[in-house]
Amino acid sequence: MTDAAQDTEYDVVVIGAGPVGENVADRTRAAGLSTAVVESELVGGECSYWACMPSKALLRPVVARADARKVPGLDGAVRGPLDADAVLAYRDDEAAHWKDDGQVAWLEGIGADVHRGRGRLSGVRQVTVTGPDGPDGTEKRLTARHAVAVCTGSRAVVPPLPGADGVRPWTSREATSAHQVPGRLVVVGGGVVGVEMATAWQGLGAQVTMLVRGDRLLPKMEPFAGELVGEALAGAGARVLTGVSASSVRREGENGPVTVELDDGRSLEADEILFATGRAPRTDDLGLDTVGLEPGSWLSVDDSCRVEGSDWLYAVGDVNHRALLTHQGKYQARVAGAAIAARATGTPPPATGRWEAHAATADHAAVPQVVFTDPEAASVGLTLAEAEEAGHRVRAVDYDLASVAGSGLYVKGYRGHARMVVDLDREVLLGVTFVGPGVGELLHSATVAVVGEVPLDRLWHAVPAYPTISEVWLRLLETFRG
Known part of the structure; x- marks a missing residue:
């Protein structure tokens, strides 16, 4: 833990040490910028302790058992209930027993200073830290030469129901x-x-x-x-x-x-x-009013994740309301970190541009997501309704995943569905959705196709291995060609 004095200057100050804040710090430190990270709870954030990791640890045994019950020769061996205590212990392990020593060590290992306490904006490029690091309850004041990155995430909303x-x-x-x-x-x-x-x-x-x-x-x-x-x-x-x-x-x-x-x-x-x-932004106690912003609001940003109207304040991850997913927030963090470094060294990124190092274009065009249910649901890009609403001339191409040879080998009685949304003017994919056991691992191929705007004629030459579920790609292309 840092022993910095009460008033300290850094190139970059990051408020929030979840996966997003960690990745901003990683990119700015890699660029040689001194970086402070402020965290009021556990370093590693919501994803590590109360979202992605513990939830998937709870789900994995449930889904694995459901799949195993549909495999001949194995089905009879998994008819009993799950050992709930063992599953909860597995979850505890994956959540690191709600201890953040390892993640603190990682941040310090890249040369970032970690400040325990609540960080609040207190003016332009100014962050005040109150909490465990402040001796005798006093405050620390951190000044950022170049940028402050707000990476405070979001919180669950409980509706105002009576009772x-x-x-x-x-x-x-x-x-x-x-x-x-x-x-x-x-x-x-x-x-x-x-x-x-x-x-x-x-x-x-x-x-x-x-x-x-x-x-x-x-x-x-x-x-x-x-x-x-x-x-x-x-x-x-x-x-x-x-x-x-x-x-x-x-x-x-x-x-x-x-x-x-x-x-x-x-x-x-x-x-x-x-x-x-639903979710709400963690910005209500952030000092936004000291820099002319509305407390408790989502923060609107440009594609480099810089807050609109500012030349120093960045909002990265859930807090900007672009794509409330851990992997998308980490992507934004890599973009924002690169943009901060470029501006700090006098080489500002282009004002416009898609798919550039300093532009989070995927937030608009290619957000991937897997829902880890039984069956899994996985999607990237636009749905058919979204594409039509955006004014694209499109066609939905559908295929029953149960008709693919690999799915029958995966589990008996496989049920699933696949859809690709084709831009008919350019013959590229705008979106893909898979639903079925095991389809989460198919999603990255769809993401590459959407991000790369790969022409369907070229995808025809991407030959899927037989017999795998990914053969659905060939069947979708055959259906499109007629």
């Missing part, structure tokens, strides 16, 4: 760090967090009921994604109620059950309730 404050609801943090399997769990929300946590806890033995305000799960993906995931959840024993919302909640006593009143007059009882109903 919500009194039931101690789960958010994504509690859902990924709980140490007991609830007997009954109500999940409010049908997006990624909702379906992943419903899959995980149902697989670990909870009786799950999902409340989905809209008419389908995963509303930001192609419609068939939510349909297939919803059917599988129902097949596993979960109840998926669409077109319904909670109107109020209450808990009986300190540890009693939660009663959920629905807007259609019905009521449900559960041991825990998870609100997976």
Whole structure:
């Protein structure tokens, strides 16, 4: 830990030491810029301790068992319940038992100074740190010669339902760090967090009921994604109620059950309730007002992640609301770090340009995402509806993944679907979606095709190995050609 004096000057000050802040620091240090990183919680951030890593550790045994039950010769060996204690212990290991020593050592190893405490803007290029590093409760003042990067991420939103404050609801943090399997769990929300946590806890033995305000799960993906995931959840024993919302909640006593009143007059009882109903920026206590910005707001940025109207302030990752995904935030961090270094050395990046080192173009054109449910859902780029809304002349090309030889070998009774959205004017891909067991590992090939704007005539020569699920690429191209 740094022993810096109360007033210290750096080239760059990063507020937030999650994966995004770590990557900004890595790029600025690689460019030779002195860098301070300020963190109020655990170095490694939401992804390491309450999101990506613990959630996927909970999901992996559930999905692996579901796949194994569909493999002849193996199915009979995996009919019993999962060892929930072993799964939770595995999750604890993947979350490093909520200790950040290793990540602190990594940051210090690249030459960044780590400051424990809450960082707030206190003026142009000024950051005040209060908390554990301040002796006797005093403050430290950090000055940035070139840039301050806000990498504070986002937080889960609990809707203002009557009674919500009194039931101690789960958010994504509690859902990924709980140490007991609830007997009954109500999940409010049908997006990624909702379906992943419903899959995980149902697989670990909870009786799950999902409340989905809209008419389908995963509303930001192609419609068939939510349909297939919803059917599988129902097949596993979960109840998926669409077109319904909670109107109020209450808990009986300190540890009693939660009663959920629905807007259609019905009521449900559960041991825990998870609100997976959206995210808000962590900017409400950041001192934005000291630099003329609105506290609690998302920060609008250009493609280099520099805050609009500023020549020194950057907002990277969830906080800019461009693509709320860890891998996309890390991508933005690499772009922002390169842009900060270029401007610091007097070689500013081009004012415009796509797919440049200083432009996060993929935020607009090629955001990849895998939903780690059973089946998996994986997508990159635009859906058919998004492409049409953007004014592209497009065609959706669909194929049943169960018709590919490799899928039948993967599991018996494979169910899945693939779609590519073709720009008919240029004959390149604008988007691709796969749903089915194991399709997450197919996604990067689709991402390369979308980012590279590879002509379909050239993709024809990318021969998929037989018999793999990736043979779907050949089938999609054959369908397009007719």
